[in-house]
Amino acid sequence: MFTFLRRRMYTSLIPLLVVLFGVFLLARLTGDPTNLYLPVSATPDQRAEFAAENGLDKPVWQQMLDYLSGVVHLDFGESLKTGQSAASMALNAFPATLQLAFVTMLLAVLGSVILGCWAAYRPNSLADRISSLLSMTAASVPDFWFAITGIWIFSVVLGWLPTSGTGSTLAWVLPIATLMIRPLGVLTQVVRGAMVSALSAPYVKLARSKGAGDLRVVTHHALRNAAAPALTVAGDLTVGLVNGAVIVEAIFGWPGIGKLMIDSILQRDFAVLQAAVLLTAVSIFVLNIAIDAGYALLDARVREKVTV
Numbered sequence: 001m002f003t004f005l006r007r008r009m010y011t012s013l014i015p016l017l018v019v020l021f022g023v024f025l026l027a028r029l030t031g032d033p034t035n036l037y038l039p040v041s042a043t044p045d046q047r048a049e050f051a052a053e054n055g056l057d058k059p060v061w062q063q064m065l066d067y068l069s070g071v072v073h074l075d076f077g078e079s080l081k082t083g084q085s086a087a088s089m090a091l092n093a094f095p096a097t098l099q100l101a102f103v104t105m106l107l108a109v110l111g112s113v114i115l116g117c118w119a120a121y122r123p124n125s126l127a128d129r130i131s132s133l134l135s136m137t138a139a140s141v142p143d144f145w146f147a148i149t150g151i152w153i154f155s156v157v158l159g160w161l162p163t164s165g166t167g168s169t170l171a172w173v174l175p176i177a178t179l180m181i182r183p184l185g186v187l188t189q190v191v192r193g194a195m196v197s198a199l200s201a202p203y204v205k206l207a208r209s210k211g212a213g214d215l216r217v218v219t220h221h222a223l224r225n226a227a228a229p230a231l232t233v234a235g236d237l238t239v240g241l242v243n244g245a246v247i248v249e250a251i252f253g254w255p256g257i258g259k260l261m262i263d264s265i266l267q268r269d270f271a272v273l274q275a276a277v278l279l280t281a282v283s284i285f286v287l288n289i290a291i292d293a294g295y296a297l298l299d300a301r302v303r304e305k306v307t308v
Contacts, residue, residue: 012285019281020071023274024064032056033080033268054080067274076278077271086275090257094279096166097249097256101241104176108183109234115184116191116230117218123196131188138185147178147251164253175252179245183237190233194226201225235291239284 033056034047042050051057055066070077076087119131154161154174165171198204199222207221246258253259257276264273 009289012288016281016285020068020278021064023277024067024270025060027265027268027270027273028060028063030265030268033270036268037080071278076275079272080269081267081272086269086271087279089272090260090275090279093255093257093260093276094283096254097242097245097258100172100175100179100245100249100254100256101238103172104179104241105183105234105238107176108180108187108237109230111180111184112187112191112230113223115188117195117223119188119192120195120199121214121218128192131192135185135188135192138181139189140185141181143178143182144247144251146181147174147248150174150178151251166255175248175254178248178252179241183234183241186237187230187234191226191230194229195222198222198226231294235287235294239287239291242280242284242287 033054034042034050038047038050048057055063058066067077074087076085076090078084079086079089082089115131115135119128122128150161151163151174155163160170161173162168162171163174195218199217201222204217204221207217212221245254245256246261248254249256249258250262257280261273261276261280263269264276
């Protein structure tokens with residue numbers, strides 16, 4: 001198991017380094033911060049002084065070396081806009097994203113188990129067809145379309161929900177609903193397929209022959225065996241959820257790491273953008289390692305595939 005984890009970490013470090021270098025270079029393509037932070041009337045001397053103060057007068061390769069040296073010493077620089085530590089700004093925003101992702105996945109898993117079991121209990125029935133149609137639609141429509149439609153219906157037309165903020169429980173509804181729809185659709189199809197197979201298995205027929213009721217058959221026999229594929233897919237969806245939160249946070253003004261990234265791009269705040277992306281990449285890196293470790297614990301074939 002230790003060999004598996006060690007090799008998995010080595011292979012995962014490559015995409016992490018690609019992200020590290022890629023974000024640094026792409027951030028420089030957004031433009032010169034001097035034009036944004038100094039007035040149009042600024043003299044050449046003032047522009048040169050600003051660039052020298054922030055290390056922007058150095059060649060790009062030297063800026064990259066300075067950045068990598070800072071990363072090694074856990075120094076991610078300071079925000080051009082606020083002067084605060086870029087690392088502290090990213091760490092302060094990250095809990096809001098984690099809260100949003102955790103609540104979303106919890107509700108998506110609960111909802112998919114209920115809908116998937118309901119559809120699988122009577123395959124090809126009207127309930128099964130309605131559930132399949134809704135889950136496939138939810139899994140295929142882009143998040144931003146749900147977000148815009150939700151704002152138009154529930155905020156603009158009905159006036160029931162706020163369009164942004166985190167001050168009230170109602171402010172959580174639209175962001176969570178938007179992020180939850182895709183995982184709910186995918187997981188419902190997975191649970192439905194696994195439950196159809198489980199409900200037709202011999203051990204379920206044996207349980208029925210011993211007098212087990214419908215609820216006990218579903219919850220104590222079929223669902224337990226159908227949970228493994230659903231949990232596997234849920235792990236992958238959680239990784240995608242952290243990435244997808246960028247768009248949803250920007251639309252709803254959610255003060256998470258995604259909104260911080262968008263704001264730092266618009267403000268050409270290189271240090272904050274690099275710190276936010278690196279923190280997100282490391283989180284996904286750790287989450288992927290944890291998911292793979294779970295796979296390896298459950299299936300010896302996975303361990304052998306990597307350690308051979």
